[in-house]
Amino acid sequence: LLCVRADSQSSIIIVIHYFLFLSHGSLKDLKILCLYDQSLQQLSRRTIASSARRQLDNTVKQKQKLFQEDNGMPIHLKGGSKDALLYRTTMALTVFGAGYVVYELISAAMPKKPQ
Amino acid sequence: MAHQAHAYHMVDPSPWPLTGAVAALLMTSGLAIWMHFHTMTLMTLGMILLLLTMYQWWRDIIREGTFQGHHTPPVQKGLRYGMILFITSEVFFFLGFFWAFYHSSLAPTPELGGCWPPTGITTLDPFEVPLLNTAVLLASGVTVTWAHHSIMEGLRKQAIQSLALTILLGFYFTFLQGMEYYEAPFTIADGVYGSTFFVATGFHGLHVIIGSTFLAVCLLRQVQYHFTSEHHFGFEAAAWYWHFVDVVWLFLYISIYWWGS
Numbered sequence: 001l002l003c004v005r006a007d008s009q010s011s012i013i014i015v016i017h018y019f020l021f022l023s024h025g026s027l028k029d030l031k032i033l034c035l036y037d038q039s040l041q042q043l044s045r046r047t048i049a050s051s052a053r054r055q056l057d058n059t060v061k062q063k064q065k066l067f068q069e070d071n072g073m074p075i076h077l078k079g080g081s082k083d084a085l086l087y088r089t090t091m092a093l094t095v096f097g098a099g100y101v102v103y104e105l106i107s108a109a110m111p112k113k114p115q
Numbered sequence: 116m117a118h119q120a121h122a123y124h125m126v127d128p129s130p131w132p133l134t135g136a137v138a139a140l141l142m143t144s145g146l147a148i149w150m151h152f153h154t155m156t157l158m159t160l161g162m163i164l165l166l167l168t169m170y171q172w173w174r175d176i177i178r179e180g181t182f183q184g185h186h187t188p189p190v191q192k193g194l195r196y197g198m199i200l201f202i203t204s205e206v207f208f209f210l211g212f213f214w215a216f217y218h219s220s221l222a223p224t225p226e227l228g229g230c231w232p233p234t235g236i237t238t239l240d241p242f243e244v245p246l247l248n249t250a251v252l253l254a255s256g257v258t259v260t261w262a263h264h265s266i267m268e269g270l271r272k273q274a275i276q277s278l279a280l281t282i283l284l285g286f287y288f289t290f291l292q293g294m295e296y297y298e299a300p301f302t303i304a305d306g307v308y309g310s311t312f313f314v315a316t317g318f319h320g321l322h323v324i325i326g327s328t329f330l331a332v333c334l335l336r337q338v339q340y341h342f343t344s345e346h347h348f349g350f351e352a353a354a355w356y357w358h359f360v361d362v363v364w365l366f367l368y369i370s371i372y373w374w375g376s
Contacts, residue, residue, distance in 0.1 A: 058340040060181065067182040074127040075175045075183075090167045091130065094137045097160050101144045104157055108148065 124185040131172040138164035173332075177349070181341045191348055198352045202359050205322070209363050212318065213370060216311040220375055227306065231375065236308050237300040238376040244295050245372045248288055252361045255284035259330070259354050266337070269344045278334045281357070285327035292320050312371060319363055326360045329353040 067078055077083045119125070138161050145158025180186035186194070220231040228234030239245060258281040265274035296313075303313040333350045336342060342350055 056338065060340050063178075063182045064184075067178050068184075074129070075178055076127070076129055076131070076171060078178070086167070086171060087130065090134050090164065090171065093160065093164050093167070094134045097141045097157075097164060098137050100160070101141055101157060104148055105144060108151065 122187040122189045124179065124187075124190045126179070129172070129175065131168050131175070134164060135168040135172070138162075138168055177336070177341070180349075181336075186346070186348070191346075194348055194352070198355060202355060205359065209315070209318070209366075212311070212315040213366065216315060216371060216375070219307045219311060227308075231308075233306055233308050236305065239295065239299060239372065241368070241372040241376055244291055245368060248291055249364065249368050251284050251288045251291070252364050255281050255288070256358060256361050258284065259357050263350065263354055266342055266347050266350060267344050271337075274337055274342075275334065278330065278337060282327055282330050282334060285323055285330065285357075289320065289323055289327070292316070292323075315371060316367060319360070319367055322360050322363065326353070326357045329356055 067075070069078075071078075076087060141157055141161030141164060143161075145155070145161050148157050149155050219227075223229055223231045223233065232238050258277050262274050262277035262281060265271075265277055301309050301312070303309045330353050333342075333353045336349060341347075
């Protein structure tokens, strides 16, 4: 059902009959579901095939356009907001880590005297 | 927009050398802190930072080459030199462990019983799983060459299949070696035999994992149409590294597994 984006009308009808079948256990609803199942299979086969094709589409040209845009952004941020988020996270860990290691090494260098 | 009057690549300022250096500092200090105080926080933080650095640095190189066109023939030549020099440094790394092995095994001390393998060590049969491992890696060398020719001839599906097969063979080797490690009748603590065996084969196994990861990244890039039949240096670098891993195994097999048994 989640695959069938192409034909939303039939998917709504299928959902309605599915819940009707669940609640009433009516054979009529089951028959309608079976009829739709065939067309649904055809639909999902087409939809999955086309969405699979979309995943394997060649997007190199679009990426080339994005990364050759004359916007003065350095390469590590040129991809957009995801880049900035990842950069900020990495830098935050770097700064915190540098401070933490200095603290740990200093405290390791000053052992506590046993009581 | 300013245009360069040369074919070389002047890279944008990048934060990744700094984050990588801090990661190395955290991992090494973290290792010391772990050994003395039994907490892994610092070392783990360093490893996470290393992974983040590697991901973003190499992501940026792919952007610079494939999407911005900076990898001109002179730049590619430099990358080739770089990869060859790196692999050469790795050869010297392994040379050290082979030196250690031959130092101890050619003149075994009285403490070992004056013999090699030392008294009390039950070695692994070189004609069982180790031989299978040799066949697996040699086969993977064939499949990676098949993948290269497929890329050069523009055969997309074959390139994907042969590259995937190469990676699967790499995983199979790692799995088999893991089983061998689990079942081995000796450990790293069993004298110099255990030390030389597990340090040499252990570092080799790590390089198999690194090589498999490099090839997996190439598979993803091949699927995404990054490679052309004329320009696919990332794949070539991965294939060189994979052949190097294979050759190191052959030396390990002959020296430690076969002669050393």
